[in-house]
Amino acid sequence: MVTPFPSTPGADLTAYLTRYPREITFGEDDAAAVFDRYHTDDFVLRNDGTPLDRERLLAHVRPARRNAVEVHVDVHEALVCADRIAARYTLTAVMRQGHTVVTDIHMFGELAPDGRLRRAEQLTRNAAG
Numbered sequence: 001m002v003t004p005f006p007s008t009p010g011a012d013l014t015a016y017l018t019r020y021p022r023e024i025t026f027g028e029d030d031a032a033a034v035f036d037r038y039h040t041d042d043f044v045l046r047n048d049g050t051p052l053d054r055e056r057l058l059a060h061v062r063p064a065r066r067n068a069v070e071v072h073v074d075v076h077e078a079l080v081c082a083d084r085i086a087a088r089y090t091l092t093a094v095m096r097q098g099h100t101v102v103t104d105i106h107m108f109g110e111l112a113p114d115g116r117l118r119r120a121e122q123l124t125r126n127a128a129g
Contacts, residue, residue, distance in 0.1 A: 009038055009085060010115030013078040017089055021071045024061055031061045040112045047122045070094040083111045085120075090127065102127040 009016040016038060024034045035058060045052045052060070071093050078087040086108050093101045104127050109120035 008111075008115030009109075009117050010080060010083075010111040013080050013085055013087060014075045017075050017078060017087055018073045021073055021091060025064050025068050025071050031058055031065065035061075038116055040116050040118045043117055043119065045120045045122060048124055064093070067096050068093050069096055080111075083113075085109045085111060085117075 007015055020034075020038055023029075024031055027034055035054065039054070041054070043054055043057075045057060071091070073089055073091050075087065075089045078089075079085065088104075088106050091103045091105060093103075095101065104125045106123045107120055110118045112118045
């Protein structure tokens with residue numbers, strides 16, 4: 001069981017980056033409720049140039065909830081400055097089929113006044129797993 005982390009990305013970016021993937025993948029709460037805890041209604045993630053809104057991101061999470069057995073994040077750098085964030089981290093996912101997916105991520109984003117993420121731009125690279 002994953003206990004929800006009550007902090008927003010603006011209050012503790014490192015905690016968000018490490019806990020959110022586990023919470024949305026393995027938590028007992030509905031994925032939409034977890035998503036809304038940390039992101040605004042109009043949140044858009046542009047991942048390697050592809051825009052993903054709330055519905056597309058939640059659709060991406062559904063298979064992860066079925067197929068992932070472990071998710072781990074190593075945060076290398078995280079910065080919050082007023083309403084802007086930047087981070088460099090590695091996400092490792094171990095899948096039921098036995099393979100491991102390792103992704104290096106560079107993320108830049110904008111926060112809403114309440115500290116939730118309003119938008120994010122990610123550049124990713126598959127790393128050796």
